[in-house]
Amino acid sequence: MLCxxxxxxxxxxxxxxxxxxxxxxxxxxxxxxSDAPGLLSLDAMLATAMAARPGEVPxxxxxxxxxxxxxxxxxxxxxxxxxxxxxxxxxxTTGAVVGREQGKGITDFLLQLxxxxxxxxxxxxxxxxxxxxxxxxxxxxxxxxxxFMRKLDFGSVRVSRSRRVRWLDYHNLLGIVALAWMSVVGVxxxxxxxxxxxxxxxxxxxxxxxxxxxxxxxxLPPSRYGSLDTAMAAARASIPGxxxxxxxxxxxxxxxxxxxxxxFQGATPLTQRLLTTALVDAETGRxxxxxxxxxxxxxxxLSRPLxxxxxxxxxxxxxWALLDLFTIVVLGSGLYLWLGRRRAPLAARVLEVTxxxxxxxAKLG
Amino acid sequence: xxxxxxxxIPIAIALISLAGLLAALTGDGWRDALGWAGLAVxxxxxxxxxxxxx
Numbered sequence: 001m002l003c004x005x006x007x008x009x010x011x012x013x014x015x016x017x018x019x020x021x022x023x024x025x026x027x028x029x030x031x032x033x034s035d036a037p038g039l040l041s042l043d044a045m046l047a048t049a050m051a052a053r054p055g056e057v058p059x060x061x062x063x064x065x066x067x068x069x070x071x072x073x074x075x076x077x078x079x080x081x082x083x084x085x086x087x088x089x090x091x092x093t094t095g096a097v098v099g100r101e102q103g104k105g106i107t108d109f110l111l112q113l114x115x116x117x118x119x120x121x122x123x124x125x126x127x128x129x130x131x132x133x134x135x136x137x138x139x140x141x142x143x144x145x146x147x148f149m150r151k152l153d154f155g156s157v158r159v160s161r162s163r164r165v166r167w168l169d170y171h172n173l174l175g176i177v178a179l180a181w182m183s184v185v186g187v188x189x190x191x192x193x194x195x196x197x198x199x200x201x202x203x204x205x206x207x208x209x210x211x212x213x214x215x216x217x218x219x220l221p222p223s224r225y226g227s228l229d230t231a232m233a234a235a236r237a238s239i240p241g242x243x244x245x246x247x248x249x250x251x252x253x254x255x256x257x258x259x260x261x262x263x264f265q266g267a268t269p270l271t272q273r274l275l276t277t278a279l280v281d282a283e284t285g286r287x288x289x290x291x292x293x294x295x296x297x298x299x300x301x302l303s304r305p306l307x308x309x310x311x312x313x314x315x316x317x318x319x320w321a322l323l324d325l326f327t328i329v330v331l332g333s334g335l336y337l338w339l340g341r342r343r344a345p346l347a348a349r350v351l352e353v354t355x356x357x358x359x360x361x362a363k364l365g
Numbered sequence: 366x367x368x369x370x371x372x373x374i375p376i377a378i379a380l381i382s383l384a385g386l387l388a389a390l391t392g393d394g395w396r397d398a399l400g401w402a403g404l405a406v407x408x409x410x411x412x413x414x415x416x417x418x419x
Contacts, residue, residue, distance in 0.1 A: 145371070145375075146371050146372070149371045150371065154371075154374040154375070155374075155410065155413060155414035155417065156414070157414050157415060157417075157418035157419075158418070158419065159418050159419065160419060173410075173411060173414050174411060176375045176378075177375070177378050177407035177408075177410045177411055178407050179375070179379055180378070180379035180380075180382045180383045180386075180407075181382055181386070181404065181407065184383070184386055268392075269390075269391060269392045269393055269396075270390065270391045270392070302390070305390060306386065306390065311389055311390055312389035312397040312400045312401065313397055315397075315401040316389060316397065316400055316401060316404065319401065319404040319405060319408065320404075322408050323404065323407065323408070326407075326411070
């Protein structure tokens with residue numbers, strides 16, 4: 001199921017573009033994450049977005065490194081769940097709202113099926129456990145590969161013998177060549193499934209430490225939020241040479257109850273994924289603390305591209321899809337081989353492996 | 366392909382594909398191309414095996 005829903009998700013950018021999604025790609029001008037002249041103020045952008053969602057509060061503001069497009073996420077409450085959020089796409093050179101993402105597209109549906117099967121945290125952890133079983137199956141398959149291949153050349157596919165031998169050979173071949181890729185996608189999938197506990201851990205550990213002075217204060221109401229531009233200037237001054245990826249507003253899972261949390265990206269392709277957090281008092285606009293994300297959050301950040309395969313252009317996505325198809329065949333043939341012999345005596349099944357499929361247990365076990 | 370020893374070829378394929386996965390992560394341009402080459406190796410290995418099946 002994960003392989004099947006994952007396959008179209010590899011191409012979610014392309015599918016969304018064809019389905020007539022938002023037109024961020026069409027905007028030209030300075031990057032919205034920069035402080036280049038010609039860009040409107042963050043306060044003005046936020047006011048525009050909030051005017052379209054009366055009664056709501058801001059949750060996130062995210063930037064683009066290549067275009068003037070940016071997004072503002074709003075919701076009914078500071079701690080609103082993802083399903084209640086509305087994302088608006090804006091152009092920071094004109095101040096216009098360009099589009100609205102409601103999260104109802106086919107790729108959003110597939111992504112949620114792939115992430116939590118619409119069951120929230122329980123679904124995430126269940127699928128994470130399935131990922132762990134997948135990795136365990138990779139280990140056991142690799143252990144069986146050695147005795148099976150003892151008398152066979154690498155890449156042997158015997159199609160002139162029985163159907164079972166043919167599938168045994170395909171199972172071994174596809175499994176062993178894609179082993180490294182399947183391990184990486186499996187392990188990073190498990191790490192991605194732990195996004196909720198990892199975020200909670202960061203909140204309880206690092207974030208709590210950074211905002212200790214605020215621990216006993218009542219949450220800051222949205223009416224007292226101060227200027228975003230003042231806050232951004234303070235954050236930029238503390239982390240020179242980097243550009244912000246997004247701002248998390250107070251009360252959500254990425255900030256405290258009193259801060260604008262500004263997440264900065266490194267300048268190189270690798271450090272771009274490793275965020276540094278600057279916490280700015282949302283009322284006064286003064287910097288409270290700035291720190292790089294801890295190791296467990298870095299692991300999560302690097303697991304995303306390594307799981308989705310969206311970091312090396314279309315050729316990488318095509319290879320990702322092929323290797324995903326290999327995995328589907330390995331899982332399917334594994335099931336076929338197991339169903340065909342599960343009632344055979346153990347000794348006969350061991351002999352099949354150690355003889356490289358030359359001796360198969362009697363038909364129908 | 367030649368040789369009965371089980372592990373050298375699979376280990377080489379695994380290392381090459383891992384190198385490709387990481388190369389594409391550390392940059393764009395030629396590093397991406399290195400990633401494509403690395404991950405193409407397992408696909409080519411399967412193509413060869415199917416071509417030589419008997």
